[in-house]
Amino acid sequence: MRQSNDPYAGLSGETIRPIQTLSRIALEAIERLIADGSLKSGDRVNESHLAELLGISRGPVREAVHSLEQMGLLVSVTNRGMFVRALSLEEAQHLYELRSALAGLAGRLIAVRGTDEDINTLIALVHEMDMAVSKDDAETYFRLNLDFHEKLIGAAGNPALQATYQRIVKQLLLMRRRGLVQAHNIRISNEEHRVIVDALRMRDADAAETAMRIHVENGFKRIADAG
Template sequence: MDSTKDRIGQRRSSTLTSIARDAIEQLIISGELSAGDRINESALAARFDISRGPIREACRSLEYAGLIRNVANHGAYVREMSLEEARSLYEVRRALTALVGELLVERATPELIAELESLVEQMGEAADCEDLDDYYQLNLKFHDTMMEHAGNTALARYYDDIIKQLHLFRRRGLVQRGNLKASNAEHVVIVTAIAARDAEKASKALRDHVMAGWMRMEQALTDP
């Protein structure tokens, strides 16, 4: 009986840790928690109505994912990433995303293409209104949708590791006026190439899009 209770307790703790991890990760993605911010365990425990234990475990897990750094005797902080570290991740993302384009040319259904076109249209509306929050979430959904339908679990795992870390930076590259429309114009090229079943153009469009995103982000961070 005691071992059963222990297993139930461990499962509940693991579930709460997963919930806390997802919630903290979303705070980072949304920008509510920014690079360098300290993770207030007490405040988050109260906010999520759980104990501090799962929050602490979630922070350890997010440290492994590259989103948080734990400092002995000081607590956990959202990771601050250097431009050089970000550039390296963008270069890896460029290669992975190019493969996504090639696979989608082979595997995309008419329904998927229609969904991507709808997301591009919605992003266009958000760009017209300069609605960064709405655009950013739609942008994440656009790229996640492509990855989900690429049909390669190993690729998805590596891509997810890169993208989680880039959340510390990606949003900043869209802040400058005009960048939303420039970004979405690149999405149009990507979907058009996939719909035309042109693997070379789809791969190139995605490579170019990733590195254009890097250049927008670098400019946003280095301009006075």
């Protein structure tokens, strides 16, 4: 559990990768804070504090903030600054409907042309998530879940699909955590993951497409039920 009230406490310049541009460093840092729940809907993004922690100037941070605004994660409030966007349930539903269609296509593509290595990696992640479920460790489960879905879409071997899907799920970071905070929900979620990887292992394109769509649709139901 996070001990500090400072949402930026886990960041430092030590995480900087030299090949990244400074604005990309800042952008990924803010995305990470939103993904792990340190920055929540309605929170203000403190550009000065973030720049200081990352050891960069405010310019790249400001550029990253504007990029995230265009991506739909942040919203500008006149004379107040930039805030994490509050995504409505209706907006989330629209995004989940599109995500479901893309996920179904990805499942079909992976079953047809995904590599055995890709599928084995996904199976291993499901096993890791089982361990998190057994410990009622929602935080670890959420992190592994993000990794699972990122690798899942990457295994489809379609860069256009991957780019479109990632734009959608970045906005859904604003709400996805709240559907997975209960032990009951993470258990059901991983059972659905197991159905997906079983279909992929069998190279059953129809079953993989169906399992992917059902998982995404159920994900939205968990968010809606969480209120």
